[in-house]
Amino acid sequence: MHKVSTAILMVCIFLIPSAISAQPKMEFQHTYFDFGFSPQSAELTHDFWLKSAGDENLLINNIKTGCSCTKAPLEKDVIAPGDSAKLKIIFSTGRYKGRTFKRPIVETNEGSDLRQLTIIANIVTDQDSMFPLVVEPLLLEFMIDAGESKHTKKIEITNISDKDYELRLIEYPDDLVRIELPEKIPAGGTAVAVVKLTPKATEAKFANSFTFEINDEDKTRYSIGVTGRPGTPSLKMNY
Template sequence: MMKKFILSMLSVLMIASVAYAQPKLEIIGGNSYDWGKVGPKDSPLKTKVKIKNTGNEQLLITNVKPSCGCTTAPLDKDKLAPGETATIDVSFNVGSNAGVNSKTIRITSNDPANSTTIFRLSADVEKAVVVSPAYFAFNQMEVGKEESSKISIKNTGKKPLTISNITKSPADLKLNLSGTKTLKPGESFDLVAKVTPTAPGYMNCWVKMKTDSVDEPEISISGYGSVKESPIFNNK
């Protein structure tokens, strides 16, 4: 009887040990990172995220997916033995974004208690000038018909901002600004671009200008549009 009892207890212990053998994903330092106040010159923002397997079985990281294309997050290894760590090299390109920017990284693993872990990133981007929207959007373009698009340029710095040395492409792109323009702190200006397409297809343009801002010495704005043939030219 005693022998059977001991064998039964050993079986129970073995089953229990198997049942509780599992991986566990833990992010060292917490599930978020804040760069605080940053400027355009700080871009791309970088940090390293350390992942540790605090369980007692192998941890398999099956996917690491940032919430947008402006963020990259390569992982140095995806299989972690108990107690082992891995590193995600995070890089965030702030681009034309201003103010508080929040992004996430979704980490998927074989952790049975938490198969998906969300790591949160944030940064308060301070810019001397904000362009909104970030590009010229030309809608319903037709051959031979002039179309226009407007963006707003705002001085979000604490000093006057002077814009000068404007260049553009194509050469026949018309702008309502050709010389210099000085914006007071908080002041904005609507830049209007006009173009008359000469052929159907995809149209793109760009405008570049210099500023006297140390942090943002140049503003570059792209423009896009799809041009269709004019009904006048089609009805021959």
Template structure:
């Protein structure tokens, strides 16, 4: 590639740099790769939920490819389910939330719901189905699966109420592991003082809202493995003016039951 004087000719230099540019472009295009979507999960189990409440779960869609993708629409198959979409364009390496909110009003027992997600990937359009299951309770208070008791069964916030406490009770004669399986960390902060409960013991889960009370929608799913896998979801919402609730804490009470800090403790007395 050099002439007799040891210098590279102009034609050969241009040819050499052209090859470098073409080869480099091929590498860049190959490393970018085609658009690709990945869900963290496509189904969710709320477990038991109270009646006349709204619970929510956020599915996460990640773009692990080299080009942007677009969420065109999310269509629930039932009027009981809403899908507020906050992000539609997902750039490479980004993750977008897809939230499904279920209103249990009018429901009792087990229900399975779903929503169709339409995503534009390059020139193609792909559809995914997100599902969830619930077991709407009959409204008995306190909330219990027989092995684990949870009180209150709903949390309500106002502008003046920023923190609430949930008491979780082990109603069995053996140790129980209890964990928070799901919640919306952009809206709530949780402080959990125990993860293993001794027989007939209880723990307190402190819930602090991170957003204004106006219009807040969130939920906390608690799980405890055992003879039966216990799952309970506690809805978190704004207190309405007509709600019959305690004025001193962010808990909802039954109109026909006095407010106890822990009803399970009252029952043991």
């Protein structure tokens, strides 16, 4: 009997620390995203990835966006250890102007500490404020039921500086659009980007965006709003 009791005691000694150390833990791939120069009346989108890095399920209890202009649909709210989930941040720029920050807060079962994400957009109303490039248009609206010939649009990119730049695509919704972005644009030159809808994009209306970056000192970024809906496009300003 004494040996049995000792064995049980030893098992408990080993199990108790394990139970105490088993905790949920959340890690982010990154916590900040810069959309750069962006248009009004667009829905800017970015995907953050939440990883469950602890020993227990990570529970996403709440996401506070701070305003009705920002939405945060979550792929799933229970994340098993080692698994990840996508958190999409959707910022409706509306009539905002200038540098705008949004800081959604993620509440989990980790404890009382709140985890904050940050997005920033420099919302412009005229072409002159987008130096060193002029991008026209910053908003693309597709008629998804208009036939394949209407499912391709072009964006004119003009380099108004005295330096050559390379362009790099940062993020885009690959299930909705295919993008042909010029690799380089010379000083004073103009290049064309081509945006084409995928078959999936024609199934239902959507609103999204894509972002590209140039290799200047500031890593300047530009985001283009892309929408698709049945019927006739609305009249919107081009910037």
